[in-house]
Amino acid sequence: MAEPLACSAGKAGPTLSVDAARLRAVAVAAPVAETEILPLDLACGRVLAGPVVAASALPPFDNSAMDGYALRLSDLAGAGPWELPVTRRIAAGDRASGPPDPGTAVRIFTGAPIPAGADAVVMQENVTRSGDRITLTARPRSGQNIRRRGEDLARGAQALAAGVGLTPPRLALLAGCGVPQVAVRRRVRVAILSTGDELAEPGRLLAPGQIYNSNRVMLRATLARLPWAETTDLGILRDDPQAIRAAIRQAALTHDVVISSGGVSAGEADHILDALRAEAAELDVLKVAIRPGKPLTVGRLGGALYFGLPGNPYAAAITFAQIARPALRKVAGLTEAPDAWLPAVAGFTYHRTTGRREYVPVTWASRDTLGRPVLERLGHGASASLSPIACAMGIAVIPPDLSVIHPGQPLQVEVLGE
Incomplete structure (x- = not known):
């Protein structure tokens, strides 16, 4: 204190x-x-009162990252191309199944559980299919196109720290690892x-x-x-x-x-x-x-x-x-410090008295070769003025020791929200 x-x-x-x-x-x-417990649907923008751990691994099981074919690399003997019969089909929502029969492939879709023993998924675009058989010419690497259980977040691991604001992506993370509600300040x-x-x-x-x-x-x-x-x-x-x-x-x-x-x-x-x-x-x-x-x-x-x-x-x-x-x-209770300042350059000349950091309403219609906004100053700096800030796209900050701002002078600008 x-x-x-x-x-x-x-x-x-x-x-x-x-x-x-x-x-x-x-x-x-x-x-x-003081804190309160809220369901995720009502918690957007609120501040986490304590750390949250994953109730479930994310993802909860090994699954396919692509539509394609699951196979065992040990079945690809010698040099390619390799031809394999397709014996089964697994879609998202199906239960995990036993290993592929020796020398076969399994048709699999994005999000579907990887059959036991399969160690790669070949994208459907990388095979040629004829009837119930596929042909591939490039050997996949081990684990290719497989999302492993818990690779995003292990069960019991910290998903979010105390003091963070609950944004839509953070709420999605909590939902994805099985958390139904949170304690917020x-x-x-x-x-x-x-x-x-x-x-x-x-x-x-x-x-x-x-x-x-x-x-x-x-x-x-x-x-x-x-x-x-x-x-x-x-x-x-x-x-x-x-x-x-x-x-x-x-x-x-x-x-x-x-x-x-x-x-x-x-x-x-x-x-x-x-x-x-x-x-x-x-x-x-x-x-x-x-x-x-x-x-x-x-x-x-x-x-x-x-x-x-x-x-x-x-x-x-x-x-x-x-x-x-x-x-x-x-x-x-927020612990994050947002940094909303972006690099920009002046497109104006401004003579000023030094000694104070100045915040200037600005707008821009162009960018320089580095992509930085070229700022145009609005108004004349009167503290009672309303129209400049109302028309501004952002607020530029001028360091206290600068007496003259010339076009091309690097500045920082805070973009005003909608």
Whole structure:
């Protein structure tokens, strides 16, 4: 467990790198302990609570990998070609049978059990058949086209480790080795809230000085794509210190994670920090060398992980993706660290101030000779902008020490999902 962080609005501390801020957020996160048993059909996307072992060998018996003919290599004496009579037929679903009669072949189909004593299967395309006899000219190797019992997974061997997300191929693996159900960690309970009298929900008339609340929709939609999370939307909290304190106290009692947007700077109208102090939160206002989204609150509020994201929409999206989401993955119990960054090259010129890692919305319509996307920058970097990220195919990351980006500059890009 990391050292508790003191709630310190406006703290005059060092500016952290994005990686350091991410590590601090992950350090104060704790995995949910409760588990539940689910059938495989309902477990897609959930997180395994413990290792799973194979209930059956995979495959459960020696079987044919091809349609063809099973035979014994000892029956292929001398130099070819060899001619063998076909005496039997075995299809998928048939019971295993005794060995082929000496000097004969057995017609066999993909998935069918290998007859005892047969040590190769010749593809039907590699023989000539005339009536009930086949002729082959090339000697097969031992074990050719035979899938051996347990060669994929032995009975009792570990099929999946704890902490992995259950993808469709992983569920298929479990089904294939006879596992009907799994223990998964329960879903992470996430509460989201927005603060500020300036906010109104879409569909309502804007009063003078108000803007529509886009962060709520962004966060809800982002969290909805995480099958291991469930979200409670607490709506907009007005600038009432007592109401804010009561809301965040209750949210921390009933959720694993609380995420607010807006009201995390040191301004006198930013009541979130006052409420957090009053609730003895173990938090810090981090100064992060990131553009957009320099101010960020992270830590613990009672038993809950707490994130205070910037109010500007693009800044909120970037700080959630780069710092909050990895910590949420730890709360979910996930042990895998996805690497979604792909190599790309700039197709634009951009002069910038150094010192902060910058995340830029980009699109592309072409690739270079190495197949890398040639990126075009969208927008002008304003943290309140919505149209660039809405039109983006991905987010490019610019290292903090680069002052000028020229066409052809190697960059990395995170492709945005559908």
